Amino acid sequence: MGTLFLVATPIGNLEDISGRALRTLREVPLIAAEDTRLTRKLLTHFDIHTPLESYFEHNKLSRLEHILERLNAGDVALVSDAGTPGLNDPGYELVKAAVQAGHRVSPIPGPASPIAALVSSGLPADAFLYLGYLPRKRSERQAALMRVADLPYTLIYLETPHRLPEALKDLHEVLGDRQASVARELTKLHEEVWRGTLGEARQHFKAPRGEFVLVIHGLPSEQPGRWTQKRLRGMVSKRLAGGETLTEVAAALSTESGWPRRDIYKLGAAKEAQR
Numbered sequence: 001m002g003t004l005f006l007v008a009t010p011i012g013n014l015e016d017i018s019g020r021a022l023r024t025l026r027e028v029p030l031i032a033a034e035d036t037r038l039t040r041k042l043l044t045h046f047d048i049h050t051p052l053e054s055y056f057e058h059n060k061l062s063r064l065e066h067i068l069e070r071l072n073a074g075d076v077a078l079v080s081d082a083g084t085p086g087l088n089d090p091g092y093e094l095v096k097a098a099v100q101a102g103h104r105v106s107p108i109p110g111p112a113s114p115i116a117a118l119v120s121s122g123l124p125a126d127a128f129l130y131l132g133y134l135p136r137k138r139s140e141r142q143a144a145l146m147r148v149a150d151l152p153y154t155l156i157y158l159e160t161p162h163r164l165p166e167a168l169k170d171l172h173e174v175l176g177d178r179q180a181s182v183a184r185e186l187t188k189l190h191e192e193v194w195r196g197t198l199g200e201a202r203q204h205f206k207a208p209r210g211e212f213v214l215v216i217h218g219l220p221s222e223q224p225g226r227w228t229q230k231r232l233r234g235m236v237s238k239r240l241a242g243g244e245t246l247t248e249v250a251a252a253l254s255t256e257s258g259w260p261r262r263d264i265y266k267l268g269a270a271k272e273a274q275r
Helices: 019-027 036-045 060-073 091-100 113-121 138-148 164-175 198-204 229-241 246-257 261-274
Strands: 003-007 030-033 052-054 076-079 104-108 128-133 154-159 179-184 192-197 212-216
Touching: 003 019, 003 091, 019 076, 019 104, 030 036, 030 060, 036 052, 052 060, 060 076, 060 091, 076 091, 091 104, 113 154, 113 179, 113 192, 113 212, 128 138, 138 164, 154 164, 164 198, 164 212, 164 246, 164 261, 179 198, 192 198, 229 246, 229 261, 246 261
Parallel strands: 003 076, 003 104, 030 052, 030 076, 128 154
Antiparallel strands: 154 212, 179 192, 179 212
8 A cells, every 4th residue: 555645845945845855756656736737847846757636625525536546556745835735725635534544644844834934933832723714704704813812822824915904903803912923925035024013013014915924922821911800890881881882892992901802792791691
């Protein structure tokens, strides 16, 4: 039975590919690629002539059995458009199927934009959550952020340039003005690793270009100046009594009080239920 090799490829700078990755791509009978056009350019650059087959989100079901059949006959290398296969692509489904079929799965480590952004951010890297792309719809995006607002772990997201301004707006409003890093075009000519607060990021990235990785500080265990719960409860009650909606109260007090918007909303909802 063959081995499925997960081969990490450059995210920009071609010099980042490893010698082991190149040897593997030369020796396997088949390379399954997310985009054969992009991978062919990489192979041409390194004078590699291994046959290619596409395996991507929209053909994964029809190609899965075929690739498993090829694994029965010999080794297969899986590559993504850039970086480590299996992260934000259908590679994990092939890995799962290969494991269930009894094949060996071997990673060939290398470039990964989430890790590159994390270690260059200056934010804690001992415990983190990689969460892929934020949802497209604002309501779903805010709900997703509310679910992690109280967690102490550094958060990592991917984002596209046309959605970045709205994503930064929601990150700022839901999580508060936390420390963050925005990495753009990592390893490429116009690489930028910007550091500051989420509020500052909204001002800086008004017309963004390139592909982005967002790294955001988790909720600190101790926040200087954070209100006591008693004070917060009193202010929530006062503002609700003054006619403000619960959404308005949570948004207004999140930055001032040092409490996450989600917690303020819960306190307010409990107050309203008691009326």
